[in-house]
Amino acid sequence: MTAEQLREKFLKFFQERGHRVIPAASLVPENDPTVLFTTAGMHPLVPYLLGQPHPLGKRLCNVQKCVRTSDIDEVGDNTHLTFFEMLGNWSLGDYFKKEAIQWSFEFLTKELKLPVEKLAVSVFAGERDIPPDNEAAALWQSLGILPGRLAYLGREANWWGPAGQTGPCGPSTEMFYWVGKGEAPKVFVPEDKNWVEIWNDVFMGYQKKLKDKTTAAKREKEGKREKGVEEEYEYVALVQKNVDTGMGLERTLAVLNKKENIFQTELFSPLIEKIRELGCRREERAERIIADHLKASVFILAEGIVPSNIERGYVLRRLIRRMKIYAGQLGIKGIISHKVAAVVIEIYKNIYPEVYRHQDFIFEQLIKEEEVFEGVLERGTSKAGKLIKELLKRGRQKVSGKEAFDLYQSFGLPWQKIKEIAEDNGLIVDEEGFYQELKNHRELSRQGSGVFKAGLADNSAQVIKYHTATHLLHAALRKVLGEGVRQMGSNITAERLRFDFSFERKLTQEEIKRVEEIVNEKIKENLKVQKEEMSLEQALRYGALGFFKERYPERVFVYTISNPETGEVFSKEICSGPHMERTAGLGKFKIIKEESSAAGVRRLKAVLE
Secondary structure, three states: OOHHHHHHHHHHHHHOOOOEEOOOOOOOOOOOOOOOOOOOOOHHHHHHHOOOOOOOOOEEEEEEEEEOOOOHHHOOOOOOOOEEEEEEEEEEOOOOHHHHHHHHHHHHHHHOOOOHHHEEEEEEOOEOOEOOOHHHHHHHHHOOOOHHHEEEEOHHHHEEOOOOOOEEEEEEEEEEEEOOOOOOOOOOOOOOOOEEEEEEEEEEEEEEEEOOHHHHHHHHHOOOOOOHHHHHEEEEEEEEEEEEEEEEHHHHHHHHOOOOOHHHOOOOHHHHHHHHHHOOOOOHHHHHHHHHHHHHHHHHHOOOOOOOOOHHHHHHHHHHHHHHHHHHHOOOOOOOHHHHHHHHHHHHOOOOOHHHHOHHHHHHHHHHHHHHHHHHHHHHHHHHHHHHHHHHHOOOOEEOHHHHHHHHHHHOOOHHHHHHHHHHOOOEEOHHHHHHHHHHHHHHHHHHHOOOOOOEOOOOHHHHHHHHHHHHHHHHHHHHHOOOOOEEEEEEOOOOEEEEEEOOOOOOHHHHHHHHHHHHHHHHOOOEEEEEEEEHHHHHHOOOEOOOHHHOOOEEEEEEEEOOOOOOEEEEEEOOOOOOOEOHHHOOEEEEEEEEEEOOEEEEEEEEO
8 A cells, every 4th residue: 555545545534434634734833832843633723622613623634744853862763753644533522432443443454454463452541530541441342352452551651642731631542553473462562562553542531721729729638639740730621522543654554565664665765775875884773864854854944944053943953964974874975965855855745745846945955054064073073083182192091971072062063973983093982971961961051041042152241231132122023013923042142132033024124113112212211120030830820921831940030121110011031041130221222134034933133332
C-alpha cells in the first residue's frame, strides 16, 4: 500500500461514518501559544473541543503534518521522527468510547487487514481521583483482544494532554502491532520494541483547570490535596466529551508493507539513496538522522520560518546544523542540503504543494545556513585543536567537561565534533561533565531570561536603559497596532536595541512615528518601574504579559511601569530585568530601522539619544 492509498483509505472510511474532512493546519499553531509547532491534529481544534460549534459539524477527520522535537535524541531508531503525518478523527461531543474503539478495530482488521493475532492494546490504569478505564478494556475484549494482550498503564503512557497548562485532556487507549519475527507473544509487554504503537484514541472527558481557593482549602482540610506541581490544578468532567485519535502514517505504512523500519518506506528510501550517493561511508543511524532532519527543515522553511537563535528559528537551525555534523561522519563534503531537500519536495509536492511553491526560498535558506555553519565549524575546530595541543603539552589525556562546554558555548562546536577531534588526537572527553555544564547553563538561562535569551550583552547602565525602553516599546506597539502584537525576541547591546514582534505587514511611517511619540511621552512622564516576585500563575492572573508560559520557572519577576500619581498602568510583563527605577533618565527614543525578521514577524531597531 502506498502512502497516498493509506491517506485516502483512512479518510474515506471515516467519511462513510459521517465525518467531514478538514484541511491540514499550519505547522505553526494558531490556538495554542504554549507549543512551538503543531504536534497533533487536535491543536487547531482546541476551541471546538471546549464547546465552540465547528462549522463542519461534530464528526471530523484529516491528515495532519506534525513536528515534534521531544524525541530528537531517539531519531535514527526504527520508529521515531521529527516530522511525521498523523491520520486523525474527532468526535466533538458526539460519539465516545464505544464507537471510537469499534471503528479503530474495524479499520485495522477489515480495511488494512492486519491480523488480530498481532494486535495488543493498553488502557489507562487510573490515578488520583480518576478511575481505571475498565470500560475501554471491556470493549477491546468484546472485539477479540485477549486478556494477555491488554495492559493497564499509567499517566505517562495512557493519558493525553492538555497541550498547555490547562485545557481538555483524558485517558487514552493505544494500539500496538507485533513486528518481530514469528508469532506474537501471548502476553503483551509494552517495553518490548517489537510491539510498535500505531494508533492512539484519546477520550477527552476532562478539563484540567486551576483550583479555586475554596475547593483547594476544602481538599487540604480533608487531607486530599495533591503534592507537587499538580497541587494547584484539578480535573473536572467536561460537559462535552470528545474523542481525538491519531494514527502515525509512517509507522502504519511500514507495518502494512512488512518493512523493518520507517526508513525503508517510500517516504524515506529515495532520501537514503540520495544521501548514500553523496557520501563515501555507510552508517545507518547517520543516514537516517540526515534524512529526518532535512525533511523536517523543508516543512518548517515552507512555513516562512528562517534559522535564528530563538524559538522556531532555533529549532530549525539546530536541525540543519545537526544534519551537517552527521553528514561529515559520512564523508560528505560541501553544501548538500538543497540536493536532499529537492528529493523531499518531489515526494510531497502533490499532497503538500506549499513545499513546491516555496522551493526557491527553501533552497536559499538551507544553503545559507550550511555556509554559515561551515565557518562556525572552522573557527571552533581551530580553537579545539589549540586546546588539545596545550593539553598534550601539559601531559593531560582528558578534556574536562568545562573545557568541552566552553568550545560548545563560545564557538558553536557541537558535542559530536568535540568528541571526534579529541579522539583523533588520542584524548577522551568528560561526557558526564559536559552534560552537567550544559544542564547548569540551561537552568541559568531559563532563570535569567524567563522566555528566552534576551540578548543582553552586559548589565551596564546603558544596557539597563535599553532593557527598560524595550518594555515601553512593546506596550506602545500594542497600543498602535493592536493587542495581537506579541514579543518574539530581543537583542540588546550598549549601542542599540533590536525587537522582534508578531505582525503581518510592514509598518507605515505614520505608525512608526506614533510608536516613537508614545514611548517618548512615557519617558517624559517619568513613570515608576516596580518589581514584584510571585508564582507564575499569580503573575498571569495579575495580568502580566507572558507568551511562553511553559518556559518560565515556577516563580517569576513581574515589572509594572505605571504613573505614580494616577496609578495608571502602561506596561506589565514577566521579565528577569534589569531595569531603571524611573523612565525620565532614558533619553530620547528613536526608531532607526523597520524590517522583516521572518514570515509574520517584524523587527525594529532603535536607539536612545
